[in-house]
Amino acid sequence: MSRALDNVIVLDLGRQFCTALSAAFLADFGARVIRLDLLPANAGPRPAGWNHEADLIHRNKESLALDLRSDQGRAVLKDLLAKVDVVVTDWQRDELAAAGLDYERVQASRPDVVYGRLSGFGPLGPDADLPPIDELAAARTGMMPILPQPGQPPVYTGSGAMHASVMMAFGVVMALFHRLETGEGQEVDVSLFGANMYGAALDLQAFLAIGKGDRLLNPISRLDVSNPMSGSLYPSADGRWVTLTMPDTDRWWPVFSKMVGIATDDPRFDSHDKRTESHRLELIEALEQAFQRHPGAYWRQAFMDNQMSADVIEQFDYPADDPQVVANRYILELDHPSFGKVKSLGFPIFMSDSSARLERLAPCIGQHTGQVLDELLGYSAETIHQLTAAGVVA
Amino acid sequence: MSKALEGIRVVDLTVWFQGPVAAQHLADFGADVIKIERPQGGDQGRGVRSIKSLEVGDWNQYFLVINRNKKSMAIDLKKAEGQEILYRLVEKSDVFLSNLSLDLLANWNLSYDKLASINPRLVYATNTGYGLFSSASKPSFDMTVQALTGAMARLGEPGQPPIYMGMGSGDAFGGIMSALGIMLALYQRRRTGKGQYLDASLYGAQLYLAAPYLQSFLAGHRESALQQSRKQVANPLWNLYPTRGKWVYLCEPNRDDRHAVVGRALAAEAMLQDSRFKDAAGRAAHNEALIEIIENATRQHGHEELMAAFDREGVIASPVNNLADVIRDEQAWQNRYFMKTYCEEVDRDVDVRGMPVTLSRTPGELRCLGPQLGQDTELLMMELLEYQWEEIEAMKAKGAIP
Numbered sequence: 106m107s108r109a110l111d112n113v114i115v116l117d118l119g120r121q122f123c124t125a126l127s128a129a130f131l132a133d134f135g136a137r138v139i140r141l142d143l144l145p146a147n148a149g150p151r152p153a154g155w156n157h158e159a160d161l162i163h164r165n166k167e168s169l170a171l172d173l174r175s176d177q178g179r180a181v182l183k184d185l186l187a188k189v190d191v192v193v194t195d196w197q198r199d200e201l202a203a204a205g206l207d208y209e210r211v212q213a214s215r216p217d218v219v220y221g222r223l224s225g226f227g228p229l230g231p232d233a234d235l236p237p238i239d240e241l242a243a244a245r246t247g248m249m250p251i252l253p254q255p256g257q258p259p260v261y262t263g264s265g266a267m268h269a270s271v272m273m274a275f276g277v278v279m280a281l282f283h284r285l286e287t288g289e290g291q292e293v294d295v296s297l298f299g300a301n302m303y304g305a306a307l308d309l310q311a312f313l314a315i316g317k318g319d320r321l322l323n324p325i326s327r328l329d330v331s332n333p334m335s336g337s338l339y340p341s342a343d344g345r346w347v348t349l350t351m352p353d354t355d356r357w358w359p360v361f362s363k364m365v366g367i368a369t370d371d372p373r374f375d376s377h378d379k380r381t382e383s384h385r386l387e388l389i390e391a392l393e394q395a396f397q398r399h400p401g402a403y404w405r406q407a408f409m410d411n412q413m414s415a416d417v418i419e420q421f422d423y424p425a426d427d428p429q430v431v432a433n434r435y436i437l438e439l440d441h442p443s444f445g446k447v448k449s450l451g452f453p454i455f456m457s458d459s460s461a462r463l464e465r466l467a468p469c470i471g472q473h474t475g476q477v478l479d480e481l482l483g484y485s486a487e488t489i490h491q492l493t494a495a496g497v498v499a
Numbered sequence: 500m501s502k503a504l505e506g507i508r509v510v511d512l513t514v515w516f517q518g519p520v521a522a523q524h525l526a527d528f529g530a531d532v533i534k535i536e537r538p539q540g541g542d543q544g545r546g547v548r549s550i551k552s553l554e555v556g557d558w559n560q561y562f563l564v565i566n567r568n569k570k571s572m573a574i575d576l577k578k579a580e581g582q583e584i585l586y587r588l589v590e591k592s593d594v595f596l597s598n599l600s601l602d603l604l605a606n607w608n609l610s611y612d613k614l615a616s617i618n619p620r621l622v623y624a625t626n627t628g629y630g631l632f633s634s635a636s637k638p639s640f641d642m643t644v645q646a647l648t649g650a651m652a653r654l655g656e657p658g659q660p661p662i663y664m665g666m667g668s669g670d671a672f673g674g675i676m677s678a679l680g681i682m683l684a685l686y687q688r689r690r691t692g693k694g695q696y697l698d699a700s701l702y703g704a705q706l707y708l709a710a711p712y713l714q715s716f717l718a719g720h721r722e723s724a725l726q727q728s729r730k731q732v733a734n735p736l737w738n739l740y741p742t743r744g745k746w747v748y749l750c751e752p753n754r755d756d757r758h759a760v761v762g763r764a765l766a767a768e769a770m771l772q773d774s775r776f777k778d779a780a781g782r783a784a785h786n787e788a789l790i791e792i793i794e795n796a797t798r799q800h801g802h803e804e805l806m807a808a809f810d811r812e813g814v815i816a817s818p819v820n821n822l823a824d825v826i827r828d829e830q831a832w833q834n835r836y837f838m839k840t841y842c843e844e845v846d847r848d849v850d851v852r853g854m855p856v857t858l859s860r861t862p863g864e865l866r867c868l869g870p871q872l873g874q875d876t877e878l879l880m881m882e883l884l885e886y887q888w889e890e891i892e893a894m895k896a897k898g899a900i901p
């Protein structure tokens with residue numbers, strides 16, 4: 106089977122989870138991704154047991170171990186850069202320049218390179234060189250104070266970094282698409298700040314447009330939710346929470362009211378305006394009591410029977426044990442060479458003619474050095490031996 | 500300026516948020532996106548009048564921003580004549596995108612097989628709720644899917660209700676994921692000439708959104724699924740702290756030198772002299788005590804004063820801003836994460852979310868806000884689809900178009 110990116114070679118210089126995952130995504134869909142592991146290798150403490158993180162964010166990649174401190178090492182890098190279509194990095198600009206890996210230098214070796222860089226706060230402006238730390242970006246985005254219940258500490262979700270991961274892959278593939286037509290490469294910048302802002306989609310756009318509003322600046326209690334039937338949370342009899350998204354309450358009220366045991370013609374709640382405005386708080390109170398009459402499992406079935414956009418709030422064991430998640434390959438069951446049967450995060454996109462692959466788990470440092478030098482760079486066995494003996498590669 | 504998606508035409512049969520935002524990403528980079536809407540009322544997103552009980556403002560920013568740079572055709576797809584118009588459009592298009600249910604698409608004779616038979620080069624993209632290989636058929640919205648993934652249940656202090664990551668958060672993620680899938684298929688098609696079917700579901704996208712924590716859970720770390728208190732984080736130097744004003748996010752690694760610098764910035768002798776905190780292992784073992792000491796120090800100051808002290812010592816930290824701060828943030832404006840554009844509805848410039856992906860040679864562009872319902876129906880039928888005026892009149896008489 107052909108894969109979407111199987112003519113693309115990527116050099117992966119990602120340090121962070123989200124950047125490395127972005128490169129892994131390109132590899133999942135066919136790109137040959139070569140991870141540059143710098144020598145001397147950092148012999149940090151190895152986690153005990155399965156290195157599940159590496160086997161996710163470095164899957165399908167090759168590893169080239171190279172020492173950039175010597176002239177010979179830099180010469181190998183230069184040869185390598187001439188062969189790569191894409192660079193993905195999250196290094197700071199001064200570090201890239203020092204290593205000869207800044208855009209200008211890479212472009213000198215490979216004029217049509219697509220150069221993707223994850224930044225903290227974007228390529229321009231006074232904070233362009235602040236470090237790419239998702240927590241800093243999230244703190245600045247304005248959402249953290251309004252996610253929890255009133256009086257609770259701000260909440261960091263980690264979703265901004267994942268948005269950045271997917272945006273980076275999107276930008277890189279779009280730039281590759283442009284290159285296929287025109288032969289032109291370019292720089293792609295995705296920042297954690299920009300990605301966090303996109304995750305804060307509706308609240309942020311609302312505040313941009315309205316410019317004020319306590320309900321957008323302070324947390325809203327779940328007992329003061331704007332629509333009792335949409336965006337709301339109620340505890341059930343066994344403590345599991347239910348959530349509803351039925352913004353069009355007129356459509357759902359007849360069947361919903363029956364399900365929760367409120368008279369459909371209760372005059373307090375017999376119109377959308379009464380339910381969401383004049384008698385909103387009473388309805389919240391009534392639902393608070395109604396949902397406590399039965400456990401979560403009962404409500405899940407009721408929501409299913411009525412084809413309602415509502416559900417029980419689950420923990421990770423739910424998707425982990427959901428056969429449909431495996432059927433869709435969102436989670437993979439695999440036979441790990443060292444740890445046996447394990448589950449690992451899969452692929453979010455189904456493609457009929459170029460499906461994602463899992464060809465191998467994370468490489469060991471330098472596992473593919475010889476192969477890359479031989480196949481890709483065309484070095485002779487003698488040269489490879491000499492470079493290895495000199496400690497330039499490993 | 501050249502456009503990355505020059506010459507790519509997208510049929511955008513989507514409603515609400517996730518599908519429209521996927522097509523918006525493509526439109527921003529130059530694709531010709533034609534939104535297909537039902538004649539009566541159009542996309543339900545046009546009807547959004549309030550957000551969190553606040554009026555949306557004097558212009559409909561919910562709809563107009565995520566449907567920017569698009570055209571609109573109003574077509575009744577329940578009618579065979581309406582379907583014929585769509586087929587003719589599909590012949591001239593590169594991408595078909597829909598977040599309607601697969602049953603509905605089949606009822607309207609818009610299945611993959613049907614449209615691919617008309618245009619074998621077509622990239623046919625759907626956004627199901629729970630994936631193609633699921634039996635679940637009930638309607639899916641951002642928050643009900645987020646609920647299933649487990650991502651909400653791990654957020655917040657222990658004992659607090661689960662936390663939704665913000666209105667439209669999961670939809671926004673599903674949208675960029677869908678746009679990425681379409682780009683992969685378009686890239687491959689430019690090489691091979693073949694279209695294909697792809698699905699990016701809300702559930703699949705949101706499971707990927709939970710990657711760091713879900714993967715850890717899958718590897719047996721059960722605590723990754725649970726709420727964790729900020730009073731018990733393993734590294735006290737990377738944590739949220741209250742001040743007299745805003746909260747502050749301190750982001751320092753658990754290293755002796757950084758510990759000393761934070762202690763100096765806070766003038767917290769107790770941090771520096773207590774032997775329990777002399778190395779990384781000690782700080783991790785006595786994290787709760789150290790967090791309390793740091794918190795006692797940060798509470799003495801306003802956030803500005805505290806940030807000034809942090810800046811002096813080179814400590815990495817940020818105040819936890821609110822939305823009023825971010826809309827004034829110069830960094831966001833300079834990078835075009837926010838932009839100004841003309842809004843016809845109110846005859847003035849308005850502020851909108853801009854371009855989160857920066858391409859140096861083919862940057863995204865904001866040409867116009869979302870279209871009026873059906874504003875391009877007749878023009879596109881004549882110029883692009885080459886209908887005669889009499890045929891258009893006949894379509895109107897049959898109710899296929901308004």
